């Protein structure tokens with residue numbers, strides 16, 4: 001069945017729970033304002049189940065209620081992985097066969113962002129979700145620049161290392177910092193490199209839209225839950241010739 005309603009207490013009852021903050025002191029009026037907002041969001045009836053002062057001028061709310069909207073799962077648009085998932089051994093073999101040198105990738109958290117846990121999960125040997133990070137791959141050289149790297153510094157280092165791919169992490173989304181920083185980064189690479197020679201630009205973070213590559217000016221966007229194998233397999237897919245072409249090249 002493609003048409004669904006949310007589930008709260010019983011199947012199909014349409015019940016949801018939302019939370020938000022209003023810039024008002026905690027009071028009965030503030031609770032009424034929260035209920036009014038929820039009604040305008042299509043939650044009816046809306047029950048304010050939690051209200052807590054966040055300092056003198058703000059209140060945090062949790063509202064529980066019924067939405068009238070239906071979800072049509074046949075209309076959902078997602079970005080599917082369109083390349084095979086490879087083991088570290090397969091990735092190493094593919095790189096060795098196609099390049100006859102190691103693949104160099106350079107990673108960083110750019111701008112003021114100091115959230116390195118995500119990119120370290122992908123790059124560091126300790127890895128993520130039971131998978132080892134890209135440092136574990138013999139045929140991949142990882143240069144991890146860490147936190148709060150300035151874009152000009154990243155570009156300069158990428159050139160010095162002759163990086164095949166640049167991996168940027170952005171976790172903070174306040175004032176759309178992740179979008180501004182990423183578009184600044186991709187523009188800087190396009191300006192610094194001749195056309196057709198820009199390294200593969202990859203960005204990741206929990207609040208990116210994976211379908212936004214065009215708007216961000218990057219080759220690939222990875223969201224929450226990404227694992228090192230997803231990324232290593234993508235590098236093989238995007239940077240190396242397809243297996244049949246690889247074979248032809250070796251044969252000729």
Ligand code: B12
Pocket residue numbers: 112113114115116117118119121122128167168169170171172173174202203204205206207222223224225226227231
């Ligand atoms: C740990 C943490 C911190 C630590 C960071 C330590 C460190 N060395 O990273 C510290 C305490 C320093 C910190 C500071 C701040 N934090 Co903080 N932090 C968090 C927290 C709790 C967890 C983040 C995390 O580590 N997740 C685990 C990793 C594994 O997940 P991930 O980052 O999503 O990464 C995965 C994917 O997204 C993807 N990925 C990520 N990057 C990349 C890159 C590439 C190339 C690829 C392929 C994939 C990829 O792969 C990863 C594995 O699957 C989050 C809340 C939360 N629960 O998420 C808040 C959170 C991110 N922080 C927040 C804030 C506001 C801050 C501060 C501004 C707080 C303050 N007022 O000082 C500062 C900012 C510091 C700065 N200059 O950046 C907010 C951000 C809100 C927003 N809308 O932007 C959050 C969401 C908390 C909240 N709910 O308010 N924080």
